[in-house]
Amino acid sequence: MTKATLTRVMQEDRGRLLAALISRLGDFQRAEDALQEAAASALVHWGRAGVPASPTGWLLRAALRKAKDGYRRDATLSRHREAVAALAEEEAADPDPQTIPDDRLRLIFTCCHPALEEKSRIALTLRSLCGLTTPQVAAVFLDAAPTMGQRLSRAKAKIAAARIPYAVPGPEDLPDRLNSVLTTVYLIFTAGYAQGPQAGTDLCAEAIFLARLLVQLAPDEAEVEAALALLLLTHARRKARTGVNGQTLPPARQDRSLWSQEELDEGQHLLDRAIA
Amino acid sequence: MKYMCLIYTDPSATPPMGINMNQAYFDLNRRMKEAGVMISGDALQPSATATSLRKRGDKVETMDGPFAETREHLGGYYIIDCPDLDQALHWAAQIPGATYGTVEVRPLVVFG
Numbered sequence: 001m002t003k004a005t006l007t008r009v010m011q012e013d014r015g016r017l018l019a020a021l022i023s024r025l026g027d028f029q030r031a032e033d034a035l036q037e038a039a040a041s042a043l044v045h046w047g048r049a050g051v052p053a054s055p056t057g058w059l060l061r062a063a064l065r066k067a068k069d070g071y072r073r074d075a076t077l078s079r080h081r082e083a084v085a086a087l088a089e090e091e092a093a094d095p096d097p098q099t100i101p102d103d104r105l106r107l108i109f110t111c112c113h114p115a116l117e118e119k120s121r122i123a124l125t126l127r128s129l130c131g132l133t134t135p136q137v138a139a140v141f142l143d144a145a146p147t148m149g150q151r152l153s154r155a156k157a158k159i160a161a162a163r164i165p166y167a168v169p170g171p172e173d174l175p176d177r178l179n180s181v182l183t184t185v186y187l188i189f190t191a192g193y194a195q196g197p198q199a200g201t202d203l204c205a206e207a208i209f210l211a212r213l214l215v216q217l218a219p220d221e222a223e224v225e226a227a228l229a230l231l232l233l234t235h236a237r238r239k240a241r242t243g244v245n246g247q248t249l250p251p252a253r254q255d256r257s258l259w260s261q262e263e264l265d266e267g268q269h270l271l272d273r274a275i276a
Numbered sequence: 277m278k279y280m281c282l283i284y285t286d287p288s289a290t291p292p293m294g295i296n297m298n299q300a301y302f303d304l305n306r307r308m309k310e311a312g313v314m315i316s317g318d319a320l321q322p323s324a325t326a327t328s329l330r331k332r333g334d335k336v337e338t339m340d341g342p343f344a345e346t347r348e349h350l351g352g353y354y355i356i357d358c359p360d361l362d363q364a365l366h367w368a369a370q371i372p373g374a375t376y377g378t379v380e381v382r383p384l385v386v387f388g
Contacts, residue, residue, distance in 0.1 A: 043310075113361075115361060115365075136386050161383055162361045162381075162383045163277045163360045163383065164361045164362075165359075165360040165361065165362050166358070167360075170360065173362065
């Protein structure tokens with residue numbers, strides 16, 4: 001029971017928690033480690049004392065505590081001592097878990113930064129925002145899990161060492177950087193499209209999730225609305241696009257009753273809004 | 277955060293027409309100084325003037341030429357102080373050599 005709740009919370013809120021932690025800790029790897037440790041102690045605590053009223057808030061607070069312990073352990077460097085002081089202040093302020101700001105937009109811009117290799121952008125986005133495990137991300141690229149683990153670590157190390165900003169870019173950079181984010185989302189979608197529906201992880205659904213998140217967090221961006229529309233209009237025909245022998249059917253020969261009217265409507269509506 | 281911008285250009289490639297390279301670099305130096313980002317910056321003599329050495333035991337081996345023979349040579353550098361990579365890349369994009377060569381941006385190691 002406890003484990004099922006934890007799994008669900010970690011699946012649904014991992015991106016949000018990670019984003020909130022990175023913005024407080026300023027360090028991708030430490031945020032991930034702290035969240036991992038918090039999840040481990042949740043399993044023990046929740047099993048004993050029951051699931052707290054706000055599991056997400058509990059995890060955030062526990063992770064911040066774990067991060068502080070981590071900084072303390074290697075407080076030999078002056079910047080680590082500064083981090084401990086900052087986190088102590090944060091703890092004293094006791095952030096209301098109900099109002100964790102949604103920092104996922106900053107996170108996706110960091111994950112899709114052009115200073116990272118394209119493959120790493122996709123992998124990091126799937127791992128951080130979609131909550132895929134490292135073996136699941138590895139499977140997308142037909143890589144071994146340790147190889148993918150190394151790639152993810154290298155990308156996070158570069159983010160920290162080169163100080164790739166954790167921020168939504170300013171108006172001057174926005175068009176280029178948004179393009180990099182949308183390209184990543186689109187590549188995730190096409191990977192799912194190529195794999196087909198039999199694959200364990202539905203990458204098309206993950207891409208649509210990301211595009212929806214962007215529409216929600218960056219409203220009134222025509223590019224983003226159009227991108228989500230493109231994904232939905234393509235996805236709507238997924239059940240009809242192959243024939244009995246698995247061959248690809250052109251739209252004219254597809255069984256239209258299999259098209260998802262809901263997705264077509266939503267896609268069309270978004271497209272109208274993007275053009276308006 | 278300090279970043280080093282290494283400017284690699286092909287000595288046989290000619291800069292784009294209509295740009296006075298010296299003037300372009302002087303202008304950039306001035307803008308960087310005004311913005312308070314420039315720590316230092318220099319142009320290097322051609323790689324034909326380079327001498328490389330290695331010490332193995334007590335023996336110093338001296339060789340004529342640069343460490344690596346490549347088509348594009350390290351021709352100069354800037355060290356700039358910027359809050360993050362995005363700002364460092366902004367300045368690097370204004371380096372005249374970037375228009376016909378490549379600029380590599382590397383963060384310096386912070387000790388302590």
